[in-house]
Amino acid sequence: MFHSAEPFFRPRTVAIVGASETGGGGWAKAIYQNLEYGDFPARTYLINPKRDELWGNKVYPDFKSIPDEIDLALTIVPAQYVPGVLEEGVSAGLKAALIYAARFGEGNDPEGKKRADAIKLLCDETGLVVCGPNCMGALSLHNKQLFYPATRVRSLSAGDTGVIFQSGGTFMFWLERASVRGLGFSFAVSSGNELNLDLADYINFLVDDPTTKMIVCMVEGIRRPLAFKEAARRAFEAEKPILMVKVGRSAAGKEAAQSHTGALASDDLVLRAVCKQYGVTCCYSLDEMIEAALVFKERRWPKGPRIAMAGYSGGGKGLFLDYAEDEGAVMATLSEETVAACETEIDEGLSGQNPIDCGAGIAFRQKAFSWLCQQVVADEGVDIMAIQGQLPTRDDDPANPIIFSDVFDATDKPTIAYTRVSQNVSDAGRRFQEASKMPFVQGLDSTIKALQHLVQYGAARDRGIETLPGSSGDIVSLEGDRLGRTLGEFGLALPKSITASDVAGAVTGAEKIGFPVALKILSPEASHKTEVGGVSLNLKDPDGVKLAAQTMTANLLARSPGAQVQGFLVQEMVDGLEVIIGAREDSQFGPFMVVGFGGVTVEATQDVSLRMLPVDKDTAREMLDELRGKKLLDEFRGRSARDVEALVKAICGLSDLFASHRNQLVDFEINPLMVGAEGEGVKAVDVRFVEREE
């Protein structure tokens, strides 16, 4: 399923193909100098048929002339020469190549497409692995292999974060900022258009790499959905969090990403459901991904969502609460003992309840502040601790990082510091942050967002990845009366209904079902029942049913003399909250579930939640909790609370039904599912499905 990125990331020998003073706008030279700077971590050779010597080294005309086997070729030649270079290389034992150049089939260039096909074929036939084309290179920081055409990469630190960016233009700017903020890197690759090695391969490599503890990526398109899922699963099991910025949430952004990379654009909502399933963190912005990565770097997964905050700014506390509500964050409730302990140290008139504003006084008693934070983080009601802080910008700043590290050392819960507004991070600041043992997340809104990402990852770890059971291979019966029986087996009920051949039968049927009932006339002339007055709702007694049946017969006959009345359908009146639940097969990522509130008004606001199958009860509850209109399930505007338990069961039932009959079904939607009051259950009022064509 995966190509090995091993010979690409850990070559013993490297050749720069197209080595010249000015080749590739000076890229060949810049890369050579970076390898020189790294003390030539791999034996390095130069290839250029037009030269004999360069930078004090022999230059070879081709691979076969080199008295060494080359693992990796860095090609700094125009696109049209690349296929020939690689063929020659492979014949001399070449194992991997990095293609910086573009024009391998992006856009509509047929020549480029030919080149791309030739390289793909070469890879398939010989096992050659290729990074790029149209990329900015790669870095292996622990052994200073900097295959990047500029010196600025030298400032990056080695560390435990692996980086995969499909966007080459953004790659280095992100790395530089992340480095300034305190991240270090194991491997980093600008993966370009991923002709051969792709996102899934790189993730897979980083999962196996012992120096990598976390993976961040900027993604424009996922080329091999199944391989991506498998790589994500492996990363999850290895406890290596993946953080991702995904381009193309909007239609316009998606089109841009697609035409830029040539990747198949996935349905963004489905991809997000896949990410939720595999504990992949989707970040909104490149900066957010840095702050979140700093928080994840601590490698403390919260046991729950309850956040405590301590600071000394009333305005900061207010904003923290505002952002917490926006992001659905849960604020911890402290025990009476903790509150009382805290109140011994904070300014008069202020409260020791979370979040704590200690007042300005404590700014001058930082040890007391540290002690207070230790009391708070030790409270059983707290899962995560956030502490107000500010990084020093100068070396002579008297601030002492022990104020923070003492809190960190006193607990095994995630503990972070936050600044209220961004600041430049100097070397002094970064050293302070390291000595504090916790990240200083920049800004209050970024803090809440980063912590919520952590909460969700913690929840994913608790939950694990549920694997999709194999399809049973059976065919279930969904025709006519049998639909009800099949649904029943999965805990999904249709409204009770009885077909009667005449008025008297309708009355008897209604009595059997129980009042109130709905009555519908059955006649070839009444296919649009409402229009011909052929539907009567909410009939409360036998007389009502009788009168309605007679009236609708009279109405129909008045309209269509000679119409044939076949009888009546008597149905249980179903009242409740309209919900849509559906299971569907995504062609890339497999079956998923969608849940939302019914009715055209809510459809227009796209208030839905998606998850990949299987969906268990906890996940079903999570899905409902994500809906903006979730209040509708509670007591609301005088209407009693809805039967959420039955709704959760129905969602799981549909998940089971669909998952076990994927051989048969491609789409199965219940719209509306009527959710009654607590204890009244749910009814599948309208069921539509699409069966697989053989």
Add this chain to the structure above:
Amino acid sequence: MFHSAEPFFRPRTVAIVGASETGGGGWAKAIYQNLEYGDFPARTYLINPKRDELWGNKVYPDFKSIPDEIDLALTIVPAQYVPGVLEEGVSAGLKAALIYAARFGEGNDPEGKKRADAIKLLCDETGLVVCGPNCMGALSLHNKQLFYPATRVRSLSAGDTGVIFQSGGTFMFWLERASVRGLGFSFAVSSGNELNLDLADYINFLVDDPTTKMIVCMVEGIRRPLAFKEAARRAFEAEKPILMVKVGRSAAGKEAAQSHTGALASDDLVLRAVCKQYGVTCCYSLDEMIEAALVFKERRWPKGPRIAMAGYSGGGKGLFLDYAEDEGAVMATLSEETVAACETEIDEGLSGQNPIDCGAGIAFRQKAFSWLCQQVVADEGVDIMAIQGQLPTRDDDPANPIIFSDVFDATDKPTIAYTRVSQNVSDAGRRFQEASKMPFVQGLDSTIKALQHLVQYGAARDRGIETLPGSSGDIVSLEGDRLGRTLGEFGLALPKSITASDVAGAVTGAEKIGFPVALKILSPEASHKTEVGGVSLNLKDPDGVKLAAQTMTANLLARSPGAQVQGFLVQEMVDGLEVIIGAREDSQFGPFMVVGFGGVTVEATQDVSLRMLPVDKDTAREMLDELRGKKLLDEFRGRSARDVEALVKAICGLSDLFASHRNQLVDFEINPLMVGAEGEGVKAVDVRFVEREE
């Protein structure tokens, strides 16, 4: 309406009361040193009855001993001594005071409240103006008056931004960051609990100050809504944009702000409507306010919303489009000529359509990039230009700011640069930014947000502030039949209805109204019409009406033998999209309009838009455009587009009705207003109102 902040911000003489080496935790000394650093811009005296000399100066026991009249007292004494100090000062001619200390009635301290009342009375009786209490001081940058207890304020630059922060803890951190980012300040004040001088007073002062061109504030509560509105109106007319971070959007955040400041918490949604009316920009975060202020600093108001972007990163372009969709930003469409011109300079296979990804090649041809940006910004379809950039961090960076300033100079449209990820801003970076003549907004999402703020301010400038007409003083009739006539005068129609005394009358009435109709039985025994089968909808012909009237009579009599049937109400059947429109009086800010979609599902998602009255057609359209469910107004799921024109008229009609009868009305809601298909108009199906109690 306003207290003058003049003697506070421009004192000729200052006394530090409580001057001592260690007074107020060293604050007295720190403030003295800052005044010394500023070369004593005001004649400065020290007061402390326990000392004779300090820092080489004579120390006076009180105000009256000083051989000079003191304009401003900086009080560094405990709260309980402050009232006495001020009384003595006033008797010696004191005009203004700055109270740093807390404990003037925050929380529930009765002693503090007494102190606050004493000072308020003193201010009222003598005209003394007071800043604080519970604040961090104030700065007048142009004349280096730094009434702040730390040396770090010395790094701030003078400039044209006035700053008012109710949150003292956040004040300096924000100023420092804003300064690093390139803002300079005229006056800055930590306004604290605003016992006397308040937000409105400070805004009013800054409007009159010739050095101030823009006002930013962090607000926890607005103490005098009418004064705030007047100050905001003056700022708008003086073309001095106000940018604001408001704490307390959430219930919890609001409570925190309230207990922290003692200010009356306003309804946040109403305050936001006020801000929209007066062109006040509400920012989400403290960082967002900095980036937006940098954009506003250019003082170029866009003529429209159409944004063009040029860069050389496909990933950046994709993210830009994603964020644009999130924020509802409008992307410009370039003319064919502009596209063709651009395509001469960008990489093969890429498009010259906006937003433009030029490809990596142009990174090395920055002059070509500048030329391309000039072509784009000159296009008639473009209102705002955003250019990819990166600030240099080192002095020896070869980047040339003329690339950017040439674009700025070639146009009078707002033109900004953006970075794709945040960066430290060094002195070199800030100089580059200045020479570029445009801000380098940090991050793509921040860029879109800042530009949208600018677009909205530009729109507000085009629109101006509509003033609320005075109430007519008339009483309109809203009882029974007269409600329809009154509504009619304001362009609001009730459904047609006729009361008939018998079955025949019902049929005639229905024919007069036109089919289909709804029929309701009128009877004291049928107060719950639906339950007794006393309502029949969608009757399509005379026979239907007749049958329904007879049936419901029979039904009623069967249920309640001897029931008195008074007749029937025949009503036009109204079908359409349910909308809620309401006008209401906010006790703090006056009358406002709320618009949303009807039905319980949408109520649960709180999808509403608010504006202060009066609401004109443009504003009404803007309100509809803000609704998440706005798609419902277009053709949607097979339903034809709604009569938006009629809906807009109805909103304006309700605005007129309410505005001109504020003497009578406090609340007037139409729910639902049924919006028919295009050309079919709207009908006020249910009208509820509350009249003012005399």
